[in-house]
Amino acid sequence: MHRLVTFAAGALLGGGAMYTLTRAKDTPKPAPVPMPAPVPVPAPMPVPAPMPAPARRSLPETPPSLQDASLRYGNPGPVSDFLQRSRYAASYNRALRNPNWVAEHLTQANLKGPADRATSEFKEDPQIPAPFRALLKDYFRSGYDRGHMCPAADAKQSNAAMNETFLLTNIAPQVGKGFNRNYWADLESFVRGLTKSFDDVYCISGPLYLPQRDGDKWVVKYEVLGNPPNVAVPTHFFKVVLAKRNSEPGFALGAFALPNKEIDNATPLESFSVPVEVIEKAAGLHFFDKIERKAGVVSPLCAKTKCTLDHDSWKRKKPEQK
Numbered sequence: 001m002h003r004l005v006t007f008a009a010g011a012l013l014g015g016g017a018m019y020t021l022t023r024a025k026d027t028p029k030p031a032p033v034p035m036p037a038p039v040p041v042p043a044p045m046p047v048p049a050p051m052p053a054p055a056r057r058s059l060p061e062t063p064p065s066l067q068d069a070s071l072r073y074g075n076p077g078p079v080s081d082f083l084q085r086s087r088y089a090a091s092y093n094r095a096l097r098n099p100n101w102v103a104e105h106l107t108q109a110n111l112k113g114p115a116d117r118a119t120s121e122f123k124e125d126p127q128i129p130a131p132f133r134a135l136l137k138d139y140f141r142s143g144y145d146r147g148h149m150c151p152a153a154d155a156k157q158s159n160a161a162m163n164e165t166f167l168l169t170n171i172a173p174q175v176g177k178g179f180n181r182n183y184w185a186d187l188e189s190f191v192r193g194l195t196k197s198f199d200d201v202y203c204i205s206g207p208l209y210l211p212q213r214d215g216d217k218w219v220v221k222y223e224v225l226g227n228p229p230n231v232a233v234p235t236h237f238f239k240v241v242l243a244k245r246n247s248e249p250g251f252a253l254g255a256f257a258l259p260n261k262e263i264d265n266a267t268p269l270e271s272f273s274v275p276v277e278v279i280e281k282a283a284g285l286h287f288f289d290k291i292e293r294k295a296g297v298v299s300p301l302c303a304k305t306k307c308t309l310d311h312d313s314w315k316r317k318k319p320e321q322k
Helices: 066-070 159-164 176-180 183-196 276-283
Strands: 080-084 089-093 098-106 145-148 171-174 200-208 212-214 217-219 236-244 251-259 298-300
Touching: 098 171, 098 183, 145 176, 171 176, 176 183, 183 200, 183 236, 183 251, 200 276, 236 276, 251 276
Parallel strands: 251 298
Antiparallel strands: 080 089, 089 098, 098 200, 145 171, 200 236, 212 217, 236 251
């Protein structure tokens, strides 16, 4: 959270020097003694006076800048709440009541565990101030599923870790049949399966609000859940995947943008593959910026592995109890 803290500037005090003149009493003057001619001596180099320590202040010297004057009584934001969990990190959008993004690190080891989602329940996140929270009642009879960004199946390490995936700050409204319970779930399984051929898999997921053609114009339209309206329904969802094999240099990078609607299982996953930069521009984000995207460093994910979904491996989930 941005905070503007104003300190009172300290006054720099200087001391005035006091001096006294003394006069000698009148005494008889002795006869003058001849003195040799003075030898010229070069004038000493001036020594600069020591500078006083500056006063401690957090505001610039007067006159104050426009920014400090404008924000004297507070910075309105926006605030993106950063949330660190056991199995993921997330950024939450207070205006849309959805995550901006949710980031995971997956390995074969950290996907194992005894946790069972049957013991987990969806919950509102108390870390978010009440006026900006997504609420359970927003989803009630909305017609949408509460879609995970970090899947519960990625957090089997412990019940506590799995419970964190059911916080509404990790959730966004998704079409149920044909998407959340099917195609999106199969995509989540695909990402987990990458750990069989890559040592480290990094996945960032989130919502998108993309424009659609309306006559001769482009417009952004999305539903808002709740009464009063509270939670935005994304038009699309993305997953950006970075994978690394210890046995070879470089990385594999892939990005997928899927519409929030029923998708036929016959639709190839690669039909949703897009350049990472497309999602970055649409979401206002920058993914994996510590890696230089150039040949020899980054290769397309679908050139390193087969980008297909195994729809038959997923047991269809029952509709959520709203």
